[in-house]
Amino acid sequence: MTAKVLDGKQIAVDYRAGLAKEVEALKAQGVTPNLTVILVGNDGASQSYVNNKKKSAEKIGMSSEIIHLDETTTEETLLNEIEKLNDDANVHGILVQVPLPKQIDETKVLEKIAPEKDVDGFNPINIGRLYAGVETYIPCTPLGIMEILKNADMDLEGKDVAVIGRSHIVGQPVSKLLTDANATVTLLHSRSKNMKEVLKRSDVIVSAVGKPGLVTKEDVKPGAVVVDVGNTVVDGKLTGDVKYDEVSEVASAITPVPGGVGPLTITMVLNNTLLAAKRSMK
């Protein structure tokens, strides 16, 4: 068997085309969805992420601003800046790029972003609302994974799913979304003693660890769907957790790295910003 390639780039292109149409419709009603991103300091990778988000938003017709604050910005200044954006009716989505300089408490910052503008879904109140089953913003990588899985030709109902990695950014929330989709989820992590056995009996594997070579051909049940959320830079190259070439021989569908989950994450930032704009009109 050669696995179907779950082409995140193409899935993202199609999804964004749908978003662009909805943005156009909102603009016709006088509302231009706006994504505002706060960047503190001059980290090169962060600058490139932030610019990418702005460009992606503009490409589908949204407006987008970057607020660039100095590396030495105090926590109070940042909190005041967020407060202003919370109060600005023209801003629908607010992102604060992490990591933040060490003088700033990340938890305080995330809790300051108005829940209805928290398009990353990182404010604990939105995480809690996800678990409580009330209206929220779902974190973008887990949401992107669910979108990719729609393209895998597998009904998740009652399926055995192994999620590797227990972070609150990916592993935990994607486990929740998969459980909501009626899958039976086993959450694996660095202290799991029987990872290989669990993987081998799973219909779907989602790996979000950052450990290249972790998932091998021997671990994967023939016909399983494999989603690789790892993105570790090895010799200057973005590398996933899964041995792509060999696992492709046994899986029924697989995401490449790069070009798998990555493009969907930003897509879901845009998705949530559109949602925020729509909800603001109610």
Place this chain on the structure above:
Amino acid sequence: MTAKVLDGKQIAVDYRAGLAKEVEALKAQGVTPNLTVILVGNDGASQSYVNNKKKSAEKIGMSSEIIHLDETTTEETLLNEIEKLNDDANVHGILVQVPLPKQIDETKVLEKIAPEKDVDGFNPINIGRLYAGVETYIPCTPLGIMEILKNADMDLEGKDVAVIGRSHIVGQPVSKLLTDANATVTLLHSRSKNMKEVLKRSDVIVSAVGKPGLVTKEDVKPGAVVVDVGNTVVDGKLTGDVKYDEVSEVASAITPVPGGVGPLTITMVLNNTLLAAKRSMK
């Protein structure tokens, strides 16, 4: 094998004795931990729960009040009542007994309780903080389950744990706590296709469904630990999910119903109220 009985009543008695000492110490510093419970309407079961909480708090030296509001109370009146308690420095823990009359939106009420006084841990912001790994109040039944498991003579590290039931009150948060304890958790539910196989290979089973007879002797691996969170009234008798008599023959440790998890739940309300009083002194 005959299973060790995990005697929740006795574990609760011992735990509360420890809390009583801490309450005494706080009182010596001029702070009397206070638990205030709001009851709306005249449901008989709810009245009995609320009285039980008050009595339990007083028994370990705390002060406790019940605010009893009429069945026809408006949402606004209830929210104002909560606001007053939020602002009252003498109140450390606030509980609102559910279910609420249908004119009141439960989510709004839970989100109104100040996070630092939310000793049930049901305000979404506290649920989110649990997942984000920051200071919070952990819901009382999951916390009680973890306390009971300490008495089961089993190190959870790397163990296979099956949790049955995906509610945000028990199944989901106890899965999170078990994962934090380095167990490998599989979350089962009504749509799981392979429940029997998962149970059979598990070192620990936590059942929180409310379906008497769900877990039988055949489902349980010899030596497993079984925690029964079910509490369904059958012929006037509180009945768990587990066939206690037969499962006792194969398990290494098991909770009875009643007298298992139940007594620990109220104990953890008291635990969280003490914690809230301590945190208020910082």
